[in-house]
Amino acid sequence: MGLHDLKIDRVETFAVALPTRRSFGVAGGAVAVAGRPSLRILVRVSADGVSGWGEATPIPAWTYETAESIVTTIDRYLSPAIIGRHAWDVDGATAVFERAINRGFSIGAPLAKSAVDMALHDLLGRAAGVPVGILWGARRTERIELAWVVSGQSPAEVGDSVAEGRGLGYGAYKVKIGLHDEDADAAVVEAVREHAGTEAPLWVDANQGYTVHGALHMARRLEGLGITAFEQPLPANDVIGLRRLRDDCPIPVALDESLRHPSDLATFIRLEAIDIAIAKVQRSGGLTLSRRLCALAEDSGVQLMGSGLTDSDVGLAASLHLFAAYGIDTPVDLNGRQFVESPYAISTVRVEGGTAYVPESPGLGVEVDEAVVRSLAVDVVSNGVP
Structure with missing residues (x-):
């Protein structure tokens, strides 16, 4: 199966609690706190047996998107908008995202959109067998x-x-x-x-x-x-x-x-x-x-x-x-x-x-252990942020 045949059939989100090494703050407030997990949203996009991973970093002290909003935006709006579309059409996906979550003064929900776009690039690089830059x-x-x-x-x-x-x-x-x-x-x-x-x-x-x-x-x-x-x-x-x-x-x-x-x-x-x-x-x-x-x-x-x-x-x-x-x-x-x-x-x-x-392996160049992702996952939508 060639790149032109790949169609997106699944988008999954995982809110993972990662160990924090040091505390870190900006003018708006805390970004990371030592001793408390740092939440990241990992996204896997799959197309005909090939998968790619992306990431979003919820930092309410820096911008308005939270772990909860990123997960629900992807699950309820961005994912349905691209299921069934050709995986190679990242430009088209960007346009579809703009319609699913429209812009405010500038752009709407950039962190959520970024995670899916990143995963699409990883998927395409893996399918082609080359790093994203070579793609x-x-x-x-x-x-x-x-x-x-x-x-x-x-x-x-x-x-x-x-x-x-x-x-x-x-x-x-x-x-x-x-x-x-x-x-x-x-x-x-x-x-x-x-x-x-x-x-x-x-x-x-x-x-x-x-x-x-x-x-x-x-x-x-x-x-x-x-x-x-x-x-x-x-x-x-x-x-x-x-x-x-x-x-x-x-x-x-x-x-x-x-x-x-x-x-x-x-x-x-x-x-x-x-x-x-x-x-x-x-x-x-x-x-x-x-x-x-x-x-x-x-x-x-x-x-x-x-x-x-x-x-x-x-x-x-x-x-x-x-x-x-x-x-x-x-x-x-x-x-x-x-x-x-x-x-x-x-x-x-x-x-x-x-x-x-710069990674030399196909896609983004990061091999993700799904079992570890699932072991680190937390339900931020139902249970709130840990």
Whole structure:
């Protein structure tokens, strides 16, 4: 049976409770809490005996989708919309998803859509016997440099975190700000620079935590520290504020949450309101729309950076294929391995000394143990989140 004959016959969702390695927070609240399981939604799409896996990362502190909403959106809306469709038609699936769950200001339910789109890519790569990047005909690099996300609420804790990252071979660092007042945030960033050294790439991420005035004030305080990017300083929909900020900010502004859909990037490009675009698979509804966003950025002369959503290994692999396809050569924030474990993965992404190697196996390149997935599964819809 050829690729053109494969028709989708089943979509399954599994909410899995993964072990958490470290605590992690953003301006909106907690992302991971040590000692508590981290929920991820794994999705398996099957077509005539071939299966592929995708992942969604519910982080209500970052965006509106919850574990419950992702599961019910896939089970009750996205799955019925694609059963019986050709598995190769990922572009058509994207259009069908838009009709099943329509867009708001930008895109509707991107995390849920991403998980299914990711699984379709994995399925097609497995059916063809090639990695996803080879399926696309696009792989410009074999390895991606990772950044260490600095955790800690004080200069002393930050020093320990930087030392841990350096000990594991990481040479680039990302710092979350907007968690405290300006003085405390500035002290944390200054401590990172002191411990990381003057040559280490370092950028800050506010996760929408500032006003225009506050962001400019903070940027001017950090100007002498060699910060490579100020990521998402303002609320995602503050288009006018971000345009003003780009004119006056002494640090290049990178947009993440503002770029849900490729059309969002088109708006910021037209307004000359963006320096750097963050590529993030789940935020943009999957690999299909992420490729469109990356191509638009590249063709428009906008710098690309890469990021993830504290993904476990399935999501990590998907991001690596995307970033390799566009040759992203700056360190990326794919921090899942830092904060969560992926016991369901039999063979998976190789990470050594702060470098991730793009998988060579068919599909996404992660072999999933279904028995382990089922043993980790929890019923979030009936019983609530553990």
